[in-house]
Every structure is written in structure tokens, then in C-alpha cells.
Amino acid sequence: MRREIAAWGILGTLIFLFSLVYLWQRGPSAMPGCLFHRLTGMECAGCGMTRATYALLHGRLGEAFRFNPVGMVLLPFGVVVAGTLFFRSVYRKSWPVLSRNGVVGFWFLVAGVIVFGILRNIPG
Numbered sequence: 001m002r003r004e005i006a007a008w009g010i011l012g013t014l015i016f017l018f019s020l021v022y023l024w025q026r027g028p029s030a031m032p033g034c035l036f037h038r039l040t041g042m043e044c045a046g047c048g049m050t051r052a053t054y055a056l057l058h059g060r061l062g063e064a065f066r067f068n069p070v071g072m073v074l075l076p077f078g079v080v081v082a083g084t085l086f087f088r089s090v091y092r093k094s095w096p097v098l099s100r101n102g103v104v105g106f107w108f109l110v111a112g113v114i115v116f117g118i119l120r121n122i123p124g
Contacts, residue, residue, distance in 0.1 A: 045070065052064040
């Protein structure tokens with residue numbers, strides 16, 4: 001079971017890295033656009049993340065923050081959490097994020113992203 005989890009984690013990492021290299025070489029226009037934006041004309045909380053990641057890959061941190069500030073703040077945390085979850089699942093360690101405080105923090109984070117998604121669509 002641990003080998004299977006490790007294999008899926010390695011495959012996911014390779015796909016993620018391939019996507020980053022593809023984005024770095026081809027640019028945001030080569031990636032699929034936001035389906036939510038296409039259907040509604042509004043921006044979701046993740047809109048701009050492809051352009052922000054592209055700018056970040058090319059060392060333009062300020063530009064990346066202009067495209068999606070919340071995403072750029074949460075990106076390092078997401079990488080750390082994904083890596084920690086992967087290693088803890090492979091080595092069968094307990095996952096402290098599932099404690100009561102972790103669950104409450106997770107829902108505050110979800111609420112914050114939803115509020116950001118709503119606020120970015122208010123004109124002005």
C-alpha cells in the first residue's frame with residue numbers, strides 16, 4: 001500500500017512539474033482558460049493563477065501578486081501541506097491537520113477564499 005501511495009505521489013509530482021515546464025515555455029495562452037469565467041463572465045477566486053504562476057516562474061513577483069494576491073500567498077502553504085500529507089501517508093504517520101483546530105482553520109481558509117472570490121467581482 002505504501003508503494004502504491006508513493007507511486008501516485010511521484011506521478012502527481014511529475015505531472016505538476018511537467019505542467020510548470022510547459023507553462024514556462026508556452027505561456028498562459030497555451031493553457032485552458034477558466035471555465036467559470038467563460039460561463040459567467042465573473043472571476044473566480046483562482047482566476048489569474050495561471051498568469052501569476054507564469055510571472056512567478058519568470059521571476060516577476062510583483063506582477064504575480066497583481067494577477068492573484070491570495071493565490072500567491074496560499075501557494076507556498078499548499079505546496080508544504082501537499083508534501084507533508086504525502087510523506088505522512090507514505091510513512092503512516094498521523095496527520096495533525098485533521099485535529100479539531102486544523103479543521104476549523106481549514107474552514108476559515110475556505111471562507112476567506114470564497115469572500116475573496118466575491119469581493120473581486122464587486123466593481124470599483
